[in-house]
Each structure stands twice: as structure tokens, then as C-alpha cells.
Amino acid sequence: MSTRELGCEEVIERLFDYLDRELDAQQAEDIERHLARCRDCFSRTEFERRLRAMVEASGTVKAPPRLHRRIRHLLDQFDSDETDALP
């Protein structure tokens, strides 16, 4: 595989593809090589990575006790349904 030297503009253009893991291994490696030597692009990448981590964390919220009770009740129903289904 051949490596390619990328310019800042190209790196920034593909930054979210990189963070979203949409690039193939070679393309990701080309970006990483640029980030290792370009402070500005590295700073931008770290900023977006940190913000992205906050967005990802928003998908974890303590489930309320009412939902736990509801699911427990559902699982109990599964048990009784299975027992009813026995020959």
C-alpha cells in the first residue's frame, strides 16, 4: 500500500470521516501521520474527539426505577408464558 502526504485542508475535510471510523486503514494512517506533525490539525482533532465523546456519553442515562420494575414484570411474564407453553 502506498502512503500519501495530506495537506491540512484535506485532513480537516475528512476529519469526521476519520473520527466516525469511515476511512479504510490506509486513509486513517495517512491522517494520523499528518496529525503527528501538525499541531493545528491535532488540536482540532482532539477538540472534536472530546466533544464527540460528550455526545456519545449522552446516550447513557440512569434508567428510572419505574422502568426497572416494568422490565422485571415483563421478565416474570416471560417465565410464566414459557411454563404455560410446556406440554
Added chain:
Amino acid sequence: MILASSPTTAPARQPCPPRRGDSGAAMQERGSVHRRQWFGARLEPLMDRLYGTALRLTRHPDDAEDIVAEAVGQAWRRLDTLRDPQRFEAWLFQILTNAFISEWRRRRSHPQEGAEGPDTEALAAEQFTLFQQLHQPFLLWWGSLEEQFFNSVLQEELQAALDALPDPFRLVIVLVEVQGYTYEEVSRLLGIPLGTVRSRLSRARGLLQKSLWRQARDAGVGSGHQGEGGHSP
């Protein structure tokens, strides 16, 4: 918590969910107990993420609870179709996402909830980046506006900013950044072209960052730094 009254047998020696009708009624009965244990033990550690994801998708606590319960019920009924137990988590989240999308499509068929086209603000926001507003290359990181921003933004504020995005934009960013789906998967899930996934994602990020920038300025980020007010697009 959900299994407070249930056995917590680790399923380590039971790599696959026991299937119905393995052999004979006694085996079947034991199988049903194992299935329930196996299912419950894997479900419990995922509850906060299931609920959080459902909340980001639906924006309403009651709807989020309904979607989680619906997904759990469907997963139980279709447990025999899970061929690779290592994929339980991805499989369950896929069921949750599909349950939401079906409901979302059903609701969208009502004309009053069909607003979909990219508005002017979304188009303008596409070019907006928080980093450009905050980055000052000659300041040390810990004294920088970037650090001030991350110190000021609260998870609740970020959730509110996400929830305030118009549906088409909110869904793609939640599916990609919260759930980790590829663009191709989002294209299939929502039934939209790949290019539309990319453009909506770009606009969603722009709108989200613009909204966070407004919040940060209200919280005083950047006050006292020269020139920050001049960057607004």
C-alpha cells in the same frame, strides 16, 4: 436492579442462549429458566445505555420507557434467532433502533409532524465550527477558551441542545455518534441516500455546535478574551 428477585448465575458455562424444545419437557423447563437467567444477566448491565439511547431518540422519558420495554419484549420473543451470543448487545440495540424508527415513521405520517426539509439556519450552520470560535493557538491549553468551554458545558445542556435539533438532523447524529452506526447502516435504517446521511450529519454538527457556542457565551466563556465576538458567522 431489574433482577433483584432473580438468580444471578453467570452464564460463563452457557455460551449460547438455551433454545426452546431442546429435548423433552424437563429439559424444556430447565431451558426456560436458563434462558431467562441468560437473558436477564445480559440485559441488566445495558439498561442505562438502552434507556439513555431511547431518550436521545424519542426525547421523552415516557416514550423512551415504552421503546425499551418494546425492544426487550421483541428480543425475548426472537431470542432463538440470535446465532452469535457475543452479538447480544448489538442485536438488542438494533431491535431498539428499529422499534423507534417504526414508531417515528408512523408518527411522521401525520402531516403536522412532517417538517423535514433543511431550513436556512441548518444550511448556514453547516460551515460553523466551535473550534474556530474558541481556538487561540498561542495560549496554553489550560488557559484556553477551549478548556473554558469544556469546563462550562454541562451534560444536561448538551442533551438539551441535541434534543432541540430538528428530527432529521438529530436522528443521524444520535445514530452515528451515540450508537456508533456506520453511514451505510444509517442510510439503510432511515431509508435515505448515503449523501443525505452525510449532509444531515454535517448540518446536525453545525447546529449543535452553534447552540453550544451560544450557551457557552451566555455562561461567560470568552468574556475578557479579545476578538471572540467578531467570529460569529
